[in-house]
Amino acid sequence: MLHEEVVGRIRAILLDGEIPPGARIPERELCERLQISRTPLREALKVLAAEGLVQLLPHRGSRAAKLTDKDMRDLFEVCQGLEALAGELACERITDAELDEIAAAHADMVRHYREGDLIQYYRGNRAIHEAIVTAAGNPVLAGLYASVTARIRRARYVTPMTPQRWALAVKEHEAILNALQRRDGTGLSHILRAHLRHKREEVLQAGFAETEGNEPTLRIA
């Protein structure tokens, strides 16, 4: 198994919440499960620690990182900035084919909204946001975005929404698609910021920070 694959497998285990935030990471167990020795496992853990998904405690092993309210706020703030930038760049560079794909994903998402299927709605939602970042054509930006969104994914894509908030989110997505189609970078960036700000408020209000006695148990879509 290649180094990057080991990192990916452990990342997935953490994002799935199989090892919940704050829990110790059982080295020996993971070694057996992935059929590798401690050396490559530990290399992967150091990389994930640099990403912020794992917390290393000298001589006390590693734990799945826990997010405080402040962490969550900071991550959403940066995510807002990155998506706003991606939106602007996407408007300059997006191809018609990419635009069609996003429009299709949008229609799909709206259908799931009408059907009241939150899981599928979130899946389509995420696909749209990621497609915008891809359309920005900047791999550095895409990399940072991936790393930031990984850390808030569980909060972002599992928080339940009131009917009002959900309706607003869909409305905002209409505006997002519209701005993209008009190649209105400035407009899109403003809409994306507002959209993310609303999502952050939802998440923080729902008390999703991963502090003591507040372990999210839901699985991501």
Place this chain on the structure above:
Amino acid sequence: MLHEEVVGRIRAILLDGEIPPGARIPERELCERLQISRTPLREALKVLAAEGLVQLLPHRGSRAAKLTDKDMRDLFEVCQGLEALAGELACERITDAELDEIAAAHADMVRHYREGDLIQYYRGNRAIHEAIVTAAGNPVLAGLYASVTARIRRARYVTPMTPQRWALAVKEHEAILNALQRRDGTGLSHILRAHLRHKREEVLQAGFAETEGNEPTLRIA
């Protein structure tokens, strides 16, 4: 020696250009120099590879990463976005004490400009940009900024400037300080973007991309 210290030492060696972009990283030599064995060294290299400073080639060891023109453009683009965001947030959160420090650093930098001392000018310049990011009060943002700027540091802070460009840069810094003092987040974010865009143009025009036969040999200030 602690893991983070090993990473830091190697990072410094790479940023100093002691191992120039594209060059193989001599494991055995570094082990002797840092007085550690290959295990912790290799752990550090994987982390630096995830940061983008090192390139890992399966079964062929690791090299100091080389930046193409496209990489440089992408990094500057993201850096622009991060600094613009930092500027906005800093205007909301900066304390009077922080503002005074930046004003002092600015005065210092202008003095070095008047004296024609490019090295010292760049040192002060960098301190200001970093202080703005710190004043944003968002450690996640600060971390991403550090990682992005590390990769372009050599290009950003060693490129020679024409007198015209240098004068413009100083003028932009006057505007930066002014916007900060007026707590004009939107204005500051626009100025920072333009400032970084100009720097990027300089760097790319100077042909600083680290492609074949174009190894920068200058040391950073």
Place this chain on the structure above:
DNA sequence: ATTCCCAATTTTGCATTCAAAAATGTAAAA
């Protein structure tokens, strides 16, 4: 019963070792 202390055990972090892959050098053939 609770707290404290200390021995036994486990876990961590790193050095070393080992097998596999790549690089190098040499000699023969074209």
Place this chain on the structure above:
DNA sequence: TTTTACATTTTTGAATGCAAAATTGGGAAT
């Protein structure tokens, strides 16, 4: 002289071993 085939050496990637640190468990003292 250049190219190719092959044996040798070097380097890489991962498993193992070992010392140091932390955790655990049990008994003595309060």
